[in-house]
Amino acid sequence: MSDLAILALGNPLRGDDGVGNAVLAELDRKYKLSPGVDLLYDCSSGDVLDALLGGRYRKAIVVDAAELGRRPGEWMLFNLQNAVLSGIDMAHCGSLHDASLAETLALGEALSMKMPEIVIAGVQPQELRWSTEISEDVRQSIPEVCTAIYQELSTN
Amino acid sequence: MAATKPRTLDINVHYITRVEGHGNIVVNAQNGVLEQCDLEVIEAPRYFEAMLRGQPYQNAMHITSRICGICAVAHSTTSLRATEKALGVELSPQTILLRKLNYHGEMLDSHVLHTYMLVAPDLVGVGSVIPLAKSAPEVVLRALRMKKLASDLCAAICGRHTHPVAMTVGGFTHFPSKSELLSLRERLEATRADVEATIELFQSLKLPHFERETEYVALYKDDEYCFIDGVIKSTDGGEWPIEQYRQITNERIVDHSTAKHTRHQRASYMVGALARFNLSHNQLQPKAKEAATALNLKPKVTNPYLNTVAQVVEIVHCVEDAIQLIDQLLERGVMWEEPAPPTRLTGEGTGSCEAPRGTLFHNYEIKDGYVTGANCIIPTGQNLANIEADMRTLVPTILDRSQADITQQLEMLVRAYDPCISCSTHMLEVKFV
Numbered sequence: 001m002s003d004l005a006i007l008a009l010g011n012p013l014r015g016d017d018g019v020g021n022a023v024l025a026e027l028d029r030k031y032k033l034s035p036g037v038d039l040l041y042d043c044s045s046g047d048v049l050d051a052l053l054g055g056r057y058r059k060a061i062v063v064d065a066a067e068l069g070r071r072p073g074e075w076m077l078f079n080l081q082n083a084v085l086s087g088i089d090m091a092h093c094g095s096l097h098d099a100s101l102a103e104t105l106a107l108g109e110a111l112s113m114k115m116p117e118i119v120i121a122g123v124q125p126q127e128l129r130w131s132t133e134i135s136e137d138v139r140q141s142i143p144e145v146c147t148a149i150y151q152e153l154s155t156n
Numbered sequence: 157m158a159a160t161k162p163r164t165l166d167i168n169v170h171y172i173t174r175v176e177g178h179g180n181i182v183v184n185a186q187n188g189v190l191e192q193c194d195l196e197v198i199e200a201p202r203y204f205e206a207m208l209r210g211q212p213y214q215n216a217m218h219i220t221s222r223i224c225g226i227c228a229v230a231h232s233t234t235s236l237r238a239t240e241k242a243l244g245v246e247l248s249p250q251t252i253l254l255r256k257l258n259y260h261g262e263m264l265d266s267h268v269l270h271t272y273m274l275v276a277p278d279l280v281g282v283g284s285v286i287p288l289a290k291s292a293p294e295v296v297l298r299a300l301r302m303k304k305l306a307s308d309l310c311a312a313i314c315g316r317h318t319h320p321v322a323m324t325v326g327g328f329t330h331f332p333s334k335s336e337l338l339s340l341r342e343r344l345e346a347t348r349a350d351v352e353a354t355i356e357l358f359q360s361l362k363l364p365h366f367e368r369e370t371e372y373v374a375l376y377k378d379d380e381y382c383f384i385d386g387v388i389k390s391t392d393g394g395e396w397p398i399e400q401y402r403q404i405t406n407e408r409i410v411d412h413s414t415a416k417h418t419r420h421q422r423a424s425y426m427v428g429a430l431a432r433f434n435l436s437h438n439q440l441q442p443k444a445k446e447a448a449t450a451l452n453l454k455p456k457v458t459n460p461y462l463n464t465v466a467q468v469v470e471i472v473h474c475v476e477d478a479i480q481l482i483d484q485l486l487e488r489g490v491m492w493e494e495p496a497p498p499t500r501l502t503g504e505g506t507g508s509c510e511a512p513r514g515t516l517f518h519n520y521e522i523k524d525g526y527v528t529g530a531n532c533i534i535p536t537g538q539n540l541a542n543i544e545a546d547m548r549t550l551v552p553t554i555l556d557r558s559q560a561d562i563t564q565q566l567e568m569l570v571r572a573y574d575p576c577i578s579c580s581t582h583m584l585e586v587k588f589v
Contacts, residue, residue, distance in 0.1 A: 013207075013222055044225035044318040046265070050307055053300070103286070110289035111296060130203065 002038040004153060005057045005116070009043050009064035009101065016072075016125030016138045020063040023121070026146045037153060045099035053108045057116040061149055062101065065138075066122025073137030075123040075145050077152060080105070083120065119152055121145055164188075165559065181566055182412070183551055190555075193548045195540055195570070197415040208530040213239050213498075213522050214325060220518065220532065221319045224576055226269070228319050229262035229310060230511035231518075231532075233384060237507025238518040239325050243498035250485075250493060251327045254313055257481040258323075259383050259509070260474040261309035264302065265317060266512035267429070267467040267474075270574045271358070272299035275464045278568050279361040295357065298350050302471075305343050309478065312336045326495030334486065341482045344475055351472055355447050358468050363461045364565060368549045370458065370542055371422045372431035373404060375510050381432070381439040381473055383510045389435050391456060392421045398508040401517045405533050417541040418533070424541035427514025428573065429466035430457055441480075444473035460546055461572045467512075501525040511535050513574040536575045543573055 006027065008020030024039045033039070040051055052060055068076055099107075108115050123145060126135035165185040184192035204223055208216055217235040221228040233255055240247065247255075272295065273285045282288050289296040310317035312332045322330035332340075375382045375398075376389035388396045388404050396404060407416040419425070433440075437448065437455045448454070448469045453462060506519040514535025521529035546569055554562055 011222065013219075042316075042319050046225065046303070046307060047316070047318055049300075050304065054304065106286050107289055107296070110286050111293050130207070 002036050002056075003058040004036055005038045005040055005051050005060045006149065007040045007043045007048060007051055007060060007062045009048070009062060012042070013130065013132060015127055015129045015131040015133065016123075016135055017065045017128045018132070019065050019123045019125065019134055019138050019142070022134055022139070023063045023123075023142055023145050023149070026142050027149060030143075030146065031150050033153070045104065048101060048104050049099065049107075052104060052115055052118065053111075053113050055114055059117045059119070061119045061121060061152060063121045063145070063149070064101075064123075065125040065128065066120070068122055068124045070124045071137070072124055072126035072135060073139075073141040075121065075141050075148075077119060077121050077148050079117075079119050121149055165555075165562070181547070181570070183547070183562075183566070185551070185555060188555065190548065190552055193544065193551055194412045195544045195547065197413040197540065201414055205530040205532055208520070208527045211527050213243065213501075213520075213525055213527060216520060216527055216530070217323060217325070218319070223532070223534070225318050226266050227262070227511045227513070227516070227576060229258055229314065229317065229323075230509050230516055232314075232320050232323050233259060234507040234509045234511075234516050234518045235520075236323060236325055237385065237509065238505045238520045239507070239522070240496075241505030241507060242503040242520050242522045243325070243505070244500050244503065245326045245496050245498055247496055248327065248493055250488065250490065251496070253481055253485055253488075254328060254331075254490075255323075255384060257478055257485070258310055258313040258320075260478040260481070261306045261313065262317065263383065263512050264471060264474045264478075265306035265310070266574075267471050268299050268302045268306065270512070271354070271464055271467050271471070272296065274571055274574070275568075276357070276361070278564070278571070279363070298353060302347060302350050302354075305340075305347055308343075309340055312340060324495050326497060327493055328495070331490050331492055332485075334490070337482050337486055337490070341479060341486075344479050344482070347475060351475055354468055354471060355450055358451060358465055363459075363465065364568060365459065366461060366546070366550055366553075366569075367458045368460070368546055370545065371420055371425040372434045372456075373420060373425045373427050373515060373538070374431040374435045375508060375515055376435055377439070379439070381436050381441070381444075381477070385508070388508070388515070390421060390425070391431075391434050394421075398517070399506045401506060401508065401519070401533065405517070405538060407533065407537075413540065415537050415540055418538045419541060424545045425538065426460065426542045426573075427535045427538050428463055429470050429512075430460065430463040431514065432510060433457065433466040433469060440469065441473045441476035443476050444469050447472040460542075460569060463572045463574065467574070511576075513576055514538060534576070536573070539573050539575065543570055543575075 008024045010017040010020045012018030012021050021041050024041055126137055180196040182194045217232045220235040221232045223231050277284050277288050307317045314320035315322035322328050372391040375386040377386040404420050405418040407418055410417050434455045451465050453465050502523050504521045508517050517533040519531040520527055
């Protein structure tokens with residue numbers, strides 16, 4: 001039974017926003033992941049809700065394009081103890097049709113739900129435009145991101 | 157338009173929450189005269205129709221499912237029906253049953269989200285589902301349980317709910333096992349307790365009273381509560397084949413919105429759960445009819461706020477109908493089937509389904525297996541003119557209320573339509589000037 005999940009957030013039709021899917025595809029292709037690791041492509045808010053609040057996973061790695069204030073293609077692995085995901089007002093937050101990762105986690109906290117350990121792999125995008133192509137800088141970072149995720153998996 | 161009270165409104169609220177996307181409501185009342193009352197959709201067009209051009213027909217479903225993460229099955233099914241009609245694909249009885257069952261999963265998922273997460277906070281006086289989760293965790297946990305079931309139902313049939321992978325032109329590439337169907341059936345039966353609690357919850361909540369006669373449009377079949385195919389039917393009278401969708405929708409550009417408006421026999425019409433209920437209430441499952449009675453929903457309903465209550469009735473219908481569909485599949489036995497093949501590679505086809513928030517049309521022209529033209533008309537776009545017409549009728553009747561109250565009534569009105577602006581483009585920020 002799987003107790004680790006790697007989630008790809010982002011829209012693959014929006015250029016570098018599809019980096020999550022590309023990372024998962026590379027992990028699947030190049031690494032022998034154990035059957036205990038679920039690769040969850042194309043995650044929308046509902047999928048994130050299900051994966052993170054469903055009590056199914058011990059640990060989840062979320063891969064997405066992220067505004068890190070860095071150069072395109074630079075990436076970081078971080079956890080929720082050293083990052084603020086969003087400054088939105090949780091008391092009047094938006095729509096669960098399009099809930100953010102921060103809103104999903106706030107809901108879990110409000111319900112006192114057991115959540116997995118969450119690690120975020122954020123990649124600085126070059127541009128989010130209508131395209132199925134990922135920019136060269138971001139593409140070149142994918143092997144490094146995969147290596148870091150694989151090492152992160154092997155620490156548990 | 158003359159208002160009933162000598163009132164000047166000057167309200168500017170950015171971002172109405174709990175709707176999908178961004179837009180503006182602009183209301184301008186000077187000395188009791190309502191001078192402007194528009195719903196401005198301000199988001200950029202998304203060009204999905206252009207993206208489809210040049211794509212092999214097999215890709216159309218996967219691309220158009222990305223129009224919406226909530227209505228992914230609706231867009232996928234509608235896309236497949238358009239392609240199948242264009243290419244002369246005849247579906248097997250098993251495919252039709254599986255698509256109906258799959259569709260109930262999405263309808264449940266979306267309606268639970270809208271009724272519990274987006275509307276209920278207004279009715280219990282909190283700002284969002286987060287404080288609701290703190291004050292009434294059992295209500296939110298119930299919603300999450302029902303949503304999980306809906307999501308698992310879709311996963312068993314089409315691989316996953318959001319952006320399905322196992323639906324294809326002519327059929328499916330994956331089939332549920334007998335044990336999966338039995339497990340789903342058991343969980344659907346168990347969820348009846350949550351459905352009952354949902355009915356009781358909405359019996360206890362008070363929705364605004366506001367009536368306005370309008371035209372309601374939905375797909376219709378004589379022998380079932382129609383979500384897929386059928387004919388287009390109007391409460392103003394008349395039935396039309398799906399292929400004549402342009403005569404129903406009559407899309408037009410308006411100055412204040414990047415989303416087109418539509419009109420049919422009146423200046424506007426409404427699609428969605430309330431339209432379906434008004435047109436097809438006789439075809440509801442018996443338990444759904446009982447729920448409608450318990451919720452005091454009697455056709456013809458002309459209060460748009462009650463669209464949410466009609467969604468509760470449809471939750472009951474989908475659970476009951478899903479159980480019956482599973483029984484039919486178990487009785488037949490689900491067999492592995494090759495997808496039905498195209499009989500031609502050039503043609504034009506129109507697909508239509510009832511997305512959770514209303515009638516959805518996809519029309520494709522395909523030449524030698526490649527899409528050469530596409531037109532997608534989504535429910536929220538069809539509802540925009542009707543929302544504005546409701547606003548223009550509602551505001552003069554509540555001008556004596558506080559600015560905050562008027563704002564909330566308008567926000568709740570727009571939410572009642574369950575708009576999905578990422579489909580039409582995007583939505584909402586209220587601005588009174």
